[in-house]
Amino acid sequence: xxxxxxxxxxxxxxxxxxxxxxxxxxxxxxxxxxxxxxxxxxxxxxxxxxxxxxxxxxxxxxxxxxxxxxxxxxxxxxxxxxxxxxxxxxxxxxxxxxxxxxxxxxxxxxxxxxxxxxxxxxxxxxxxxxxxxxxxxx
Amino acid sequence: xxxxxxxxxxxxxxxxxxxxxxxxxxxxxxxxxxxxxxxxxxxxxxxxxxxxxxxxxxxxxxxxxxxxxxxxxxxxxxxxxxxx
Numbered sequence: 001x002x003x004x005x006x007x008x009x010x011x012x013x014x015x016x017x018x019x020x021x022x023x024x025x026x027x028x029x030x031x032x033x034x035x036x037x038x039x040x041x042x043x044x045x046x047x048x049x050x051x052x053x054x055x056x057x058x059x060x061x062x063x064x065x066x067x068x069x070x071x072x073x074x075x076x077x078x079x080x081x082x083x084x085x086x087x088x089x090x091x092x093x094x095x096x097x098x099x100x101x102x103x104x105x106x107x108x109x110x111x112x113x114x115x116x117x118x119x120x121x122x123x124x125x126x127x128x129x130x131x132x133x134x135x136x137x138x
Numbered sequence: 139x140x141x142x143x144x145x146x147x148x149x150x151x152x153x154x155x156x157x158x159x160x161x162x163x164x165x166x167x168x169x170x171x172x173x174x175x176x177x178x179x180x181x182x183x184x185x186x187x188x189x190x191x192x193x194x195x196x197x198x199x200x201x202x203x204x205x206x207x208x209x210x211x212x213x214x215x216x217x218x219x220x221x222x
Contacts, residue, residue, distance in 0.1 A: 029184060078185060
């Protein structure tokens with residue numbers, strides 16, 4: 001199947017991120033995370049050129065229970081989750097935009113992705129072991 | 139952590155309007171493998187999943203539907219390619 005309509009902006013939800021959504025989580029790809037994130041940020045901008053931002057996918061959560069739900073689906077492939085405070089991200093100059101389907105958000109920025117990623121990972125954040133992840137059998 | 143070779147780079151955090159993870163066809167190791175309906179190895183870094191190719195848009199965006207569990211759970215879907 002081939003589809004023809006291609007938006008050049010991401011779909012931004014009308015409903016804002018809930019005020020009690022304190023956490024923003026991304027699956028964390030271990031030592032390769034920087035390479036993955038930089039590559040994806042560039043692909044995002046290529047995909048949505050008229051928006052003019054680089055972007056990284058993440059998901060908001062209002063509690064640890066919701067965070068664990070994210071770890072079971074859609075982030076079950078990740079052995080660890082990087083968990084940021086929503087306010088800390090915004091205070092650091094990142095846009096956290098409610099995009100696509102709840103609870104997805106885009107962490108958006110305009111600066112060079114390597115600099116933004118370093119700034120992101122320098123923020124105070126937690127790396128949480130994902131109990132929803134099932135390791136490949138050896 | 140996995141060293142299974144990738145068929146298609148997909149950040150499995152990603153989502154778009156469809157609610158599915160996505161990538162571009164030119165991010166595939168062999169674009170000819172990326173055919174709607176077939177199962178391929180997707181992921182990035184050390185993260186892997188077996189996923190079904192859902193569609194390819196006119197500008198080369200590929201949507202995939204990852205299957206739950208590690209790739210070795212779905213080896214039989216990979217047309218003879220090893221998943222572990």
